[in-house]
Amino acid sequence: MSAFNAIGEQREIDRDEFTPGVEPQPTWCPGCGDFGVLKALKQALPEVGKTPEEVLTVTGIGCSGKLNSYLDTYGFHTIHGRSLPVARAAKLANPELEVIAAGGDGDGYGIGGNHFIHTARENHDMTYIVFNNEIFGLTKGQTSPTSPKGHKSKTQPSGSAKSPLRPLSTSLNAGASYIARTAAVNPNQAKEIIKEAIEHDGFAHIDFLTQCPTWNKDARQYVPYVDVQDSEDYDFDISDRREAAEMMHEAEDVLNEGTVLTGRFYVDEDRPSYTEEKQAVGEMPDQPLAERYFDDDAEWERSYDLLERHT
Amino acid sequence: MSDDELIWRIAGGSGDGIDSTSQNFAKALMRSGLDVFTHRHYPSRIRGGHTYVEIRAAAHEVQSRGDGYNFLLALGDSFARNPQEEAYYGNEELKPLSENLDELREGGVIVYDEGLFDDEDLEEIGLEERAEENDWHVYPVDLRSIAKEHGREVMRNTAGVGVTAALLGMDLGHIEDLMEDAMSGEIFETNLEILHEAHEMVEEEFDLGHDLRIPEGEHETEQALLSGSNAIAYGAIDAGCRFIAGYPMTPWTDVFTILSQNFPDMGGISEQVEDEIAAAALAVGASHAGVKAMSGSSGGGFALMSEPLGLAEMTETPLVLVESMRAGPSTGMPTKPEQSDLEFVLYTSQADSQRVVFAPGNIEEAYEQTRLAFEIAWDYQIPAIIIYDQKLSGENKNVDVEFFDREPAPDLGSTLTEEELKEAAHDASGKFKRFNYEAAEDGVAPRSLPGQKGGRYLATGNEHSPVGHISEDPDNRTFQMERRLEKLEAIRADLDDRESNQTYYGPQKAEYGIITWGSSQGAVAEAIDRLNDDGHSVRGISVSDMMPFPSDELEEFVESVDEAMVVEMNATGQFRGLLQKELGRYGEKLTSLLKFNGNPFEPAEIVEGYEVNVAEEAREPTAQVRIEPAAGD
Numbered sequence: 001m002s003a004f005n006a007i008g009e010q011r012e013i014d015r016d017e018f019t020p021g022v023e024p025q026p027t028w029c030p031g032c033g034d035f036g037v038l039k040a041l042k043q044a045l046p047e048v049g050k051t052p053e054e055v056l057t058v059t060g061i062g063c064s065g066k067l068n069s070y071l072d073t074y075g076f077h078t079i080h081g082r083s084l085p086v087a088r089a090a091k092l093a094n095p096e097l098e099v100i101a102a103g104g105d106g107d108g109y110g111i112g113g114n115h116f117i118h119t120a121r122e123n124h125d126m127t128y129i130v131f132n133n134e135i136f137g138l139t140k141g142q143t144s145p146t147s148p149k150g151h152k153s154k155t156q157p158s159g160s161a162k163s164p165l166r167p168l169s170t171s172l173n174a175g176a177s178y179i180a181r182t183a184a185v186n187p188n189q190a191k192e193i194i195k196e197a198i199e200h201d202g203f204a205h206i207d208f209l210t211q212c213p214t215w216n217k218d219a220r221q222y223v224p225y226v227d228v229q230d231s232e233d234y235d236f237d238i239s240d241r242r243e244a245a246e247m248m249h250e251a252e253d254v255l256n257e258g259t260v261l262t263g264r265f266y267v268d269e270d271r272p273s274y275t276e277e278k279q280a281v282g283e284m285p286d287q288p289l290a291e292r293y294f295d296d297d298a299e300w301e302r303s304y305d306l307l308e309r310h311t
Numbered sequence: 312m313s314d315d316e317l318i319w320r321i322a323g324g325s326g327d328g329i330d331s332t333s334q335n336f337a338k339a340l341m342r343s344g345l346d347v348f349t350h351r352h353y354p355s356r357i358r359g360g361h362t363y364v365e366i367r368a369a370a371h372e373v374q375s376r377g378d379g380y381n382f383l384l385a386l387g388d389s390f391a392r393n394p395q396e397e398a399y400y401g402n403e404e405l406k407p408l409s410e411n412l413d414e415l416r417e418g419g420v421i422v423y424d425e426g427l428f429d430d431e432d433l434e435e436i437g438l439e440e441r442a443e444e445n446d447w448h449v450y451p452v453d454l455r456s457i458a459k460e461h462g463r464e465v466m467r468n469t470a471g472v473g474v475t476a477a478l479l480g481m482d483l484g485h486i487e488d489l490m491e492d493a494m495s496g497e498i499f500e501t502n503l504e505i506l507h508e509a510h511e512m513v514e515e516e517f518d519l520g521h522d523l524r525i526p527e528g529e530h531e532t533e534q535a536l537l538s539g540s541n542a543i544a545y546g547a548i549d550a551g552c553r554f555i556a557g558y559p560m561t562p563w564t565d566v567f568t569i570l571s572q573n574f575p576d577m578g579g580i581s582e583q584v585e586d587e588i589a590a591a592a593l594a595v596g597a598s599h600a601g602v603k604a605m606s607g608s609s610g611g612g613f614a615l616m617s618e619p620l621g622l623a624e625m626t627e628t629p630l631v632l633v634e635s636m637r638a639g640p641s642t643g644m645p646t647k648p649e650q651s652d653l654e655f656v657l658y659t660s661q662a663d664s665q666r667v668v669f670a671p672g673n674i675e676e677a678y679e680q681t682r683l684a685f686e687i688a689w690d691y692q693i694p695a696i697i698i699y700d701q702k703l704s705g706e707n708k709n710v711d712v713e714f715f716d717r718e719p720a721p722d723l724g725s726t727l728t729e730e731e732l733k734e735a736a737h738d739a740s741g742k743f744k745r746f747n748y749e750a751a752e753d754g755v756a757p758r759s760l761p762g763q764k765g766g767r768y769l770a771t772g773n774e775h776s777p778v779g780h781i782s783e784d785p786d787n788r789t790f791q792m793e794r795r796l797e798k799l800e801a802i803r804a805d806l807d808d809r810e811s812n813q814t815y816y817g818p819q820k821a822e823y824g825i826i827t828w829g830s831s832q833g834a835v836a837e838a839i840d841r842l843n844d845d846g847h848s849v850r851g852i853s854v855s856d857m858m859p860f861p862s863d864e865l866e867e868f869v870e871s872v873d874e875a876m877v878v879e880m881n882a883t884g885q886f887r888g889l890l891q892k893e894l895g896r897y898g899e900k901l902t903s904l905l906k907f908n909g910n911p912f913e914p915a916e917i918v919e920g921y922e923v924n925v926a927e928e929a930r931e932p933t934a935q936v937r938i939e940p941a942a943g944d
Contacts (some may be wrong), residue, residue: 024780056600056761068769069781072740074761076599077771077781078592079622085556085589089596089604090761092580093554097600097762118585278580285578289553290601290760292578293723300719301577303545303678307712310535 018042018052018072026070033210033222034063034131036184037102038070041129043187044194045073055098058087060107062138064131064210067102081112084119084128088274091126094290095275098198099126105146106136109165113145120174120203125273127197127204130167133212141215148256164256167207168248168265172241177202177268179244181251183209183222183260193264202273209260220258228263238267315526316369318380318416319475321468322407324388326358332468333364334707335493336475338536339485340368341709344528347536348833349707350376350911355561355645359390361406370528373708374673374833378915379414381523382479384471386454387427409436418446420521422474424467425451448521450478450513457509461501469502473509478517479525483510533712539703539830540565542674542710543633544573546681547605551721552631553579554604556593558586560612561645562704563635567607587612591619591632598628599770601723601760603685607633607697610652611642613659620694621660626770627692627746627758627795629724631684636700638909647909648701650829651881653889656698657858663792665799667695668857672814672832674708676855680812682720687805689724691755691798698857700880702911703830725757732765742778743768748790749777754797803859813864816851817843823925824868824875825851826901828886831878831912838917849921854886862893869897876925878917882907882937906938 019042028034045055055073059065061080068075074097078086087101108116108130119128135153136142143153143160146167150159171179178200182190190208197204209222228234228247236243244266251261278284292298319336323329333349341347345368354360367377385407408423415421421442428451433439442449452474454467469490476483483506490502537545543566547555553574557567571581580597584590590606597604608616613634623630636652638644656668667687671677677699684695727735735757736744745768747756756777759766769779774791776782806812814832816825816839827835832853839851852868854861869875869890877887884903891898904920906912916938924936 052767053762053764058596066781069771072742072767074767075769075771075779076596076626076761077769077773078595079618079772082588082592082619082622085584085592086596086599089554089556089582089593090600092582093597093600093602093604094760094762114585115589118589283575284580287578289578289580290762292553293551293601293603293721293726294728298721300551300721301548302715302717302719303548304712304715304717306545306548306573307535307715310537310541311533311712 018045024069027066028063029214031211031213032063033133033184033212034067036187036190036210037129037131037208038067040187040190040194041071043191044198048195048198050098050198054096055100056090058083058090058099058101060103060112062104062107062136064102064104064107081107081110081115083107084112084115087126088119088124091124092275094288096288100129100198101126102129102131104137105130105132105134106144109145109167117170117174120171120176120205122274123175123177123202123271123277125201125203125275127194127206129194129206129208131210132167132207133210133216134164135212135216137212137215166248166252168252169245171205172245172248172266175203176205177271178204179248179266180264181207181209181262183225183262184211185222186225186227186262189227189262196264200267202268202271209262220260222260224258225260225262228261228265230263234261238264239269241266315371316367316373316377317382317479317523317525318365318367318377319382319384320363320365320380320411321384321386321471322361322363322411323386324358324390325353325356325360325362327386327389328465328468329362329364329386332472333366335489336472336486337366337707338489340366341534341536342485343482343525344530345369345526346371346373346528347707347709348373348376351705352910353646359388361388361410363411368526370526374836375914376911378913379416381416381419382475383411383415383419383421384475385411385421385423386467386471387424405432405436408438412436412441415445415447418522419448420478420523421447421449422471422478423449423451424455425453426455450474450517452509452512454509457512458505461505463501463505466502466505469505470509473506474513477510477513478519478521479523481525483507534709535712536707537674537710538565538705538707539674539677539699540569540705542677543681543697543699544569545715546678547631547685548573548577549717549719550603550682550685551719552603552605552685553577554594554597554602555579556582556584556590556597556604556606558584558590558608558612560609562637562701563607563609563612563633565704566633566635587615588618591616594630594632595619595623595628598630599626599761601726603689603721603723605631605633607635609635609637610639610655613652613656617659620666621664622772623694624660624664624666624795625772628770629688629692630694631681631688631697632694633697633699635704636698638907644909646701648830648911649881649907649909650700650831650879651885651907652698653857653885656696657889663796665693665796666858667693667802668698669695669812670698670829670855670857671703672829672853672855673703674710675714676812676814677703678715680855686720686724687802691753691802692725692758693798698829700830725755727757727759727766729764729766732759732763737765738778741767744777745770745779746775746791747777748794751794753801754794756794799859806856806859806861811861811864812855813861814853816853817849819850820871821850822848822873823921824872825849825878825917825921826854826868826875826890827851827878828854828857831880834912834914835878835917837914838921841914841918842921857889860889860893865890866894866897869894869900872900874900874902874925876902876904876921878904878912878920880906880911902936904936904938908938
């Protein structure tokens, strides 16, 4: 693997290449599951042959939003819930970028829920990692869309009357073509899933369980931990929507009962990515649009050419 | 009120093809050498409901819809015959005739679809008495039957155009040509037959008692008939914009549609997305990745864009948004113009946020200022907003084709190449100092694009250090904030060095001033000519730079007159408020003329407003005159 340094010289890269040299040091709490995502990403990116310059990480707001402060790629730290629309457009403008979006469960499933559904539906070629700790962390412990029913917090002191959102099933119904769940407690599985997600041609959604030791003390460290691919108890066809849906429902049903089912739940290799779909209908340029501005020979059509229909 | 102009109004039901018929007729008038200006009035319904389009045509320049009109073609509302519709909306069959009489000028011509109305209906309208009183010339023609005989009742529009041409002594050549361009085969043949039959019928059967004839004119250069939405879309294309994201909302949808239809052929990308927050966020994402991008909406949709707008400002992502105003608050009147989002657009988004805001007043300005908005946004890495309204969006005017004959401007402004990035400052870990306040000129620190070698940095909506790390360091905060604020001053200086975006009317020295902005410009311009012709001493200015504001230019203007009247389409005098804020003590000279009933100004209303407002000696210094709703308005 090789990358370019500040002045464009090529050199060998490893995971350190994705670590900022001086500052800042992560401000996540000790024991926070977010460290697991960062570590897995730093390991996965060089292994899939990406250089820091080729990667654009787009994050929302919350503890998860700080991911790209500690990961040395091109980064865009956006606003609460809006990482996906920003990421989508960056990918359309320059399909050569490796786009990785990240958000939290409040950010991605709550305020950004609409964008999540539509990005999955359109099957944009990108990886979306949702840091799911079932709580609002950075605003200090309010109930989130994935908090279990009955969860007590300062804003829902009598216990939440709402059932938690089912992120995997929602993702499947919305149209994501790669859906997996992993957790910070199993860094090897996390790394492998992230690598697959990056290499997947389409919208790859990873529900990443990240324990919050500060605001969600009741929450487990996501153990006992079962990888549905490794266990003989769970046999299903990963490319079959029905079987995948059943597995997802089971995983979502048992999450708050102590069993943490993780792994790949659905992979559809055949579904074309959004860029390909858009190309097929003739509404996507063949070359990255972003590059045209630096091409002195590019022919730019003018409004003058369109006037005939108005004369 | 000049006699050498035709203002033709075609009235019918929404969905009856009023729009396409009038568009072609306007083009025919333009091709015959006249200047044309169209005004469209329509309800927020798909089918049925009273709608009209006015085409003003003259041998001289026309800048507004004019006052009233002098030719009515009343077609009837074909959708009003649906019994269910009728139960809900009442009988609207008569409206194309009854609703339009108040503004018809003395001596005007009426053609109505005879088959639609019986004697009782006409009595109800009082057509006969009113015609006598106003010297109107009424020609009942059974347009529907003419069309029906040829098997296409829906083509009664064409019969109406044929009758119009005959009554005005107009050659059918241009109309035929345009019909041939728009249709083919049997449809074209049938339309042609209907056109000729209606034309001949008038020539053979009618005794023409009216004086109105088509004015004679000639254009020295080729003309194109363009709407404000066309001009904005074309300005964007020529500025190098190749990415648009949006969500449909009237009237912004027009710009969105025009670009969506043209982009596939020119290698651009259009995205219709889930909501306006996403739309503006996509534009930010595309711009960040290196494409000139835009989004836009109308008031309610623009409200959702305030978040991404602030993000663009903080991350210094260039961006152009367009905001097409309609009457509000909330959903308001979707198809009616107003100039009431000015304060909203100036201050949208939290904190000390800044952006560039241009308010074009006519078709040419819409094109120029859209180009300029892109140039400024990419040079200074700041969001720029084009604020206009439903009136400018939908009105059509002839423009010299050569006006558009200029090169596109596709460069990305203050964006470095990989070669240039090698020379740029980096921190100890090799990160590009993207927000380097020490190296910034005019507050602008050159940027890199994702994917470029040696340009890695973090863009964040949080306050940030020179390489983009989140920072709450007080010194860094102060430097970065001041650097970003400095841009607006630099932009003001930049704009001052160029040709002014403000447009002046009347003599250079005058006793009184009229100040306006946006699409009220045309009516004000005509009113000023009329006032000066009548011996008043009036000069006018139409202001387009809303932020940064041209305070010096306006101070000079207001200082030069005794008093000035501010004309705008809203109920609270928003632009006058801005002027008072910017002009300090000179603000005391200002009065207001406001209209907010959903219809744009006519020049006569401004003349009248001037007479009671500015010329009245016993006037209170803060007087606001409102245009009272006229009957039938």
